[in-house]
Amino acid sequence: MNIFTIKKKNKKKRRGEIKTAHGIVETPNLMVVATQGTIKAVSALDLIDWKSEFIIANTYHLYLRPGLEILKDAGGLHKFMNWNKTIFTDSGGYQVFSLAKLRKFKDDGIVFQSHIDGSRHIFTPENNVEMQRIIGGDVMMVLDECMEFPVTREYAKHSVERTVKWAKRAREKFLGTEPVYGYEQGQFGIIQGSIFADLRKYCADELVNIGFEGYAMGGVAIGESKDYIRDVVDMADEIMPEDKCRYLMGVGEEDDVRYAVENGFDIFDCVIPTRNARNGALFTKNGRLLIKNAKYKKDFSPVEDGCDCHLCKNYSKAYLHHLFKAGEMLGGILASEHNINYYMRLMKEIRDGI
């Protein structure tokens, strides 16, 4: 199944589109994060007005809550959350490592305790595919091991071997099962290897041999410096197949996104637009604006001149400052809308520049 087409190339930069059962996503583009089946503080339906074409949800979270039975009864996540455009689902491997309690590798998978109620669960490459069939995202990610940073080369080698083995098992399961809701799903492999170029290359080669609809660079932006992020980004064009969609996971700072696009990446996902918004950090064409700063107390101009979001069209910096100072939810809501809007404009500008 081919879901990705390159429409235009400019040096390493690529302009393309992802086609799924739920629409076309122009790339380069960034997924707004809907971890628990909702964008934080924003009704997903509003995103449609802002030209957001895909979001990413998380298997770890959705498996624990609301649970697969409910998602199945709902007819899948699209129907449950009333989002009829493209959905990616992450396997939740990273969340098992970062959120779950008492996680333990076994040969066939990873045993963990829920961060919500301490209950015990196991994710295997196979049952994780079945979960993502039930969630029903248009593209699912394989279960991988996301290493911490830094790790020894020895640990990284061992971990990459497991990631490759798991990817093979996940692909077999994927090919041996059918979609639950009638429309096709795709599956992406995830390249790990920490900052070791040869391990990244080894991992990429193995995954390409297995064969996926797209490839992601994983284990990036988990606490390492920007230099390290860029080292990994620099490898991409060489080790990732040209004709498949290239996804840089978890990266979303504007300069990193721009750098990654220059180096041949197509898609991104990041909590930055919404998380920063809830903390009062707004993105504008003139840089980041920390609305809680006292200097905005009496600034009756909009957060960003010319922005057509609900915040900028209707409210002043002084009002938003007041909402944040007064602890009013509307502050986070308006700021989230603005930041998502900003990123959608940013990605369009990046696409148009190719």
Added chain:
Amino acid sequence: MNIFTIKKKNKKKRRGEIKTAHGIVETPNLMVVATQGTIKAVSALDLIDWKSEFIIANTYHLYLRPGLEILKDAGGLHKFMNWNKTIFTDSGGYQVFSLAKLRKFKDDGIVFQSHIDGSRHIFTPENNVEMQRIIGGDVMMVLDECMEFPVTREYAKHSVERTVKWAKRAREKFLGTEPVYGYEQGQFGIIQGSIFADLRKYCADELVNIGFEGYAMGGVAIGESKDYIRDVVDMADEIMPEDKCRYLMGVGEEDDVRYAVENGFDIFDCVIPTRNARNGALFTKNGRLLIKNAKYKKDFSPVEDGCDCHLCKNYSKAYLHHLFKAGEMLGGILASEHNINYYMRLMKEIRDGI
């Protein structure tokens, strides 16, 4: 200045309209509460779609934050919060009693410490009028003493005398000052007297002698039983002038609103629609629905059939249940929108029934 006209009477029930510089409000009606210059969890602009015609903000809160200087620079609260319809402002007397620290009566006013930073302030009947001139609401309330419940008759008598004295001073100040932003403002007196009918009557008579654009029944729904609320409501038609707007402060439970309309009240304000929403209690034509209840886990029908709010048109009970269980802000947002919508429909139905 006459701001209220009765259009139709049916026994004690009245259908009328309040006319201010910012539009016409059909009555009976309920003000959505915008204590700090924002509806909680909802952009006030959305209220316009839901036929909400007036809101009430609070002098105590706005005086402390963002402060009068900013509101003045903004050109008043209407401009600050971008709400071009009618605004009432409460004097904040009740908030001084319920929120502020170390409040102490002096003859000329009440000294208190801010609940935010402990700073010392004084509200007098006069400076409170000046504050409400600067906030710029279309209708302001006088500074009164809102007694606790229960109080002795002796305390109540003493307190009512102070409320009357303060009302006289507030009216003098009001008549001796001009609006700050060019449009006319009105002023309502507040009838106190706890559950003592003769004190309520005394207070009402004195306030009518002073003369206001409207009259409120205050000190109700502050912890007493429904029977006591109704005892006070029962007095209204007898002691409140017929040709002026009658406002029952702080009351918003549906049965109480209906009862009060039957007994001749015109307007209400209450945090119930928004506060209950944030706690997961939704109002529907079939009664109150507690969305966190496990029975809604797999209920894929809307919260209220036939409701055209954003929640009911787009999402299921199961999804809203999930949002609340997962602690997602969108739950409170959608529920608030629904509850406000519900109350606006309720008030229209009540009006149409007169």
